[in-house]
Amino acid sequence: MSESSEPSGIPIRRRRPLRRVLLAVVSALALATAGATAAQGDAPAPPTGWTRVFVDDFNGTAGTGVNTSNWQYATGTSYPGGPANWGTGEVETMTSSTNNVSLDGNGNLRITPLRDSAGNWTSGRIETNRTDFQPPAGGKLRVESRLQMPNVTGTAAEGYWPAFWMLGAPYRGNYQNWPSVGELDIMENVQGRNQVWATMHCGTNPGGPCNETTGLGNSTACPNTTCQSSFHTYTMEWDRSVTPETIRFSVDGTRFHSVNASQVDATTWNNATNHGFFIILNVAMGGAFPDAFGGGLDGDTRSGVPMVVDYVQVLSAAGSTTTPPPSGTRDAYSAIQAESYDSQSGVSTETTTDSGGGQNIGSLANGDWALFQNVAFGSTAATQFIARVASGAGSGVSGLVEVRLDSRTNAPIGSFSIANTGGWQSWRTVPANISGVTGTHDVYLTFTSGQPQDFVNVNWFNFRR
Structure with a gap:
């Protein structure tokens, strides 16, 4: 769960024990090339049985903003009338400036947190205009992005909080009904750790059937290469073709977490899922989640290291006709x-x-x-x-x-x-x-x-x- 707008307080979001973040010496070369990336490809074609319902490959002229037919900017330090600091204690001001959110000319989006001479942070947060992403009856929805987390580790990464996530459509314009309307965190990372979290939020806060503010989550290391050093593909698959209805999370095709309707009561599940969702990409700085792993956002934190996004796409699969069980032997x-x-x-x-x-x-x-x-x-x-x-x-x-x-x-x-x-x-x-x-x-x-x-x-x- 990214810095979802929680109605009260600043949550400590993880039940996992705190671990010491290893200090890393960042060489001058590494600092100079921290955000460098090669040109990326377009989103892969849908597999057999799937239909693409949304895609943005972030192709465009370097230094331009996102396609506002697809995305809207969330700016400032909160939603209008919503909790301060986006409900999580993060310290940046979100902007629509191309200094913080821009295309790189190589088929990528960059969301770049920056600190000014006074020590104030700015960053970027974009959300899909569409709020109708959900599986068809008896079918499936797949939401995925290929991205590289900010390539910074150790003390230079303290306070970094990149995320790729979704909020239930009833949240837009209300801003006081979290977590009952549902939140699906496909990728979260803090402190430059080689670790990705996936979480579902639902129910009531604090506590409740979904263990808020922690939520129903799990984490894993990125496979083969670290989350920071390479692009990885982060996927949520929401499956209404099975009983109980199940939401699965994976990185590079390997599932590491799932949540299903039998884990909570029917009312909680229905309130969290019986509607569309919208997608969010952002990089927060500071807040409760980084604090749970040592925090330390200060002058040592490196400014200007972007999350780089190759593509975001949404696929849908209709309910399939399967072989029914026989009536006899x-x-x-x-x-x-x-x-x-x-x-x-x-x-x-x-x-x-x-x-x-x-x-x-x-x-x-x-x-x-x-x-x-x-x-x-x-x-x-x-x-x-x-x-x-x-x-x-x-x-x-x-x-x-x-x-x-x-x-x-x-x-x-x-x-x-x-x-x-x-x-x-x-x-x-x-x-x-x-x-x-x-x-x-x-x-x-x-x-x-x-x-x-x-x-x-x-x-x-x-x-x-």
């Missing part, structure tokens, strides 16, 4: 389509991109499961389980696809391990031995991993004697 020895489950937890359904693939289930991570009822094995024992699977999991991420009978808490009768197969639609048919099974059973596919990230998609499965 299932044949254990014919392909059982994975999307024909009778019940599930943590599972999403998507179109399989290869010819004839139909649908697959995805977003499968530790603790997820799918139930397939009334699977008939006959009187001759099945001894093998086969599944068509794919994985685009990151390096070092793997897990088990397990088969359990009649209860998902029963011991597995067999399993196989799966790691990256070359992509989320790079399919492999994997066999596993199982204990002999006869008769008719409810079959649970369960997914177990030592990491929280997604590790597998499943297209179909069956059994062999």
Whole structure:
């Protein structure tokens, strides 16, 4: 949750223990090139099954402002009538000046905090004019940005607070109904740490079902390269095709946090999600979140290091037609389509991109499961389980696809391990031995991993004697 406008007080937003920020010596060369970036590409084309509903690639003449058909500037130190200092204790004044918010001529937006000779800070905060971003009924919404956090660390980064986030549409013009109207923080960072936070805010403040002012959040390190030194892609996927409705957060395609409707009461979830959202990009200076990790905004903090944004885009996917569960028994020895489950937890359904693939289930991570009822094995024992699977999991991420009978808490009768197969639609048919099974059973596919990230998609499965 970025510096969302909270109706009272200055929150301490994180429940994680404070850690000492390591001091870094910043060389003169690093300081001179802290904001330098190469030309970036346009937003990637939507995957199969997705439609683009908004995009800004920030193409334009260097030194010009943002496209005001897409964006509006939030200026000053608060919304009109809203809480002071944007509700978080940050100290900058937001402006529409191209000194703080401008295109760089290479396909990027730069939001640059600056300190004047008197020690006062200015920065930039832009919001989409549109407030209608939400998934269609039974469908999905994906909001993503490829960006580089301000490339500054150590004491020079103290007080920096870049963010890419969303607020519920009812907030615009009211400014007193946070957090009940919902906030979705896709990327937050403070103090130049190699750490990204994602959070959902909802309910009441303080406390309430969403643990405010902390919210329902989690964090992770940026993969492969640090958040500050490189561009990374930060994504929120809001999925109404599953039960319970789920919102997932990822960096570079690796999910590290999710929140679903079963975690709070129905009224809280409905108030936070049953409406559109608008998108915000900003760099705050100082405030409660940096203070929770050492704060220290002072003369040592380096002025003029921008957050650099390659693109922002919003994609939508309509509810898909999936194979329904059969009314009678299932044949254990014919392909059982994975999307024909009778019940599930943590599972999403998507179109399989290869010819004839139909649908697959995805977003499968530790603790997820799918139930397939009334699977008939006959009187001759099945001894093998086969599944068509794919994985685009990151390096070092793997897990088990397990088969359990009649209860998902029963011991597995067999399993196989799966790691990256070359992509989320790079399919492999994997066999596993199982204990002999006869008769008719409810079959649970369960997914177990030592990491929280997604590790597998499943297209179909069956059994062999």
